[in-house]
Amino acid sequence: MKLSTMRRHVREGTKNIVRNSWMTVASVGAVTTTLVLVGIFLALMFNLNQLAENIENEAQMKVYVERTAEDQDIQALEKQINEISEISEMEFSSKEEELEGLISDMGESGDQWELFEQFNPLNDAFNIKTYEPEQLAGVASQIEQMDNVEEVNYMKDVVDRLIAFNDIARWIGIIFIGALLLTAIFLISNTIKMTIIARQTEIGIMKLVGAKNSFIRWPFFVEGALMGVLGSIIPIAVVAGGYFYLYNQFANKIPIPFFELLPANPFIWQISGILLGIGVVIGIWGSVMSVRKFLRV
């Protein structure tokens, strides 16, 4: 496409937007509302996925030794576990060390647990890491069969529950946002329809003097895309700005194990790009719908 042609399409598309100002405001408003919600939803989903991944990657399990086990039983167990080739690291943690760890994990509220130092209800344990997270399940079931093992705990349960939660949240989000996206597309396509009707005479003359169909259509795609771009400005400001603020306030201060906010850089750039992209796509989509239906060329 020639540069002068491209300039003309942009100029015409912009003119349409200005001419249709009220319809444009409604469409841009719908895009804005939708994208703000899409942005918040995406920020949540990305961080939850990250959490699930962090936990999953932590290829660690805890083997609790039965309280009745004697020292030599524990040594025998250790030897037996050591023979499993998938294990990369293994460390014994006595019940006293476990309690200390628990108290320090709890921070302030951990003080009340100090009472238990007299009578420690915890078990001795082995902290075990495998080379790969996928090996956890197999190793866990082998160890569970061994004598003097009370329980084997690893993050699978948590991960499974988190993934299930993510799935549900994702579906609710997709349906809700899908409805909003459709509304926005519908409003855009309606605005474009108005433009097409308003420019009927002009379009007729263009066809008569031999303008190519694509030439006639382009300004409407530009108009749609522009509405998408305008509609993504506020969402980008809100979501990227909000995330940047939250990140600076709370990163590293969230007391949930494995949970860390995705670093603001590059996340806010990524999410801004995604929001802008979605805006442009629904804008063009809306105009394609109307152009197909109402622009007989």
Place this chain on the structure above:
Amino acid sequence: MIEMKNVHKEYSNGVIAVDDLSVNIDAGEFVYIVGASGAGKSSFIKMMYREELATKGDVLIEGKNVTDMKQKEVPFLRRNIGVIFQDFKLLPRLTAFENVAFALEVIEESPKKINKRVLEVLEMVGLKSKARFLPNQLSGGEQQRVAIARAIVNNPKVVIADEPTGNLDPETSWEIMQIFEEINTRGTTIVMATHSQEIVNKLRKRVIAMENGQIVRDEHRGEYGYEA
């Protein structure tokens, strides 16, 4: 130049506007299409620039079959045909100059060439001095001159006019006819539907008379033939 072979046009409501019509129009000819209202003149003309599709038969422009032409080729067909209407069809927000330039802009001519060519044709139709006027600042005859300028700005081989003087007084009509004559002298084929007995009888050309969608008379240097 224009060849029609056994052309039928039936509209979706069942009206048969053109009925088994065959005709040849050579390059450089000037042809009037006459006939009572509803005879099928406009329908006949519209099939030439593919505003309407023939339901049967072939319409050939420069040997190219218009009827089974691909959608994509239609714009290029129309670049070779200038069309003029009774109601001018100018864009009210554009000046005379811009209305003419519009026809070249939308086929992606370079701005430099557009400027030069538009002034040329406005000069030819005698409207250069009013190039910056809006249509509502021009008389009917002047508006039709702009429309003619727009139709010929791309140097089409054929100019098709559907009652171009229908809205004009006799004197103005006559001025407009001089312009058509001039365009024809330069080698452009002209097909003009008209109800003006005066014009047809004074500026003698080939006359094709239609009745009920058929050609009932085809004479060189013919007369209008009946009372309108």
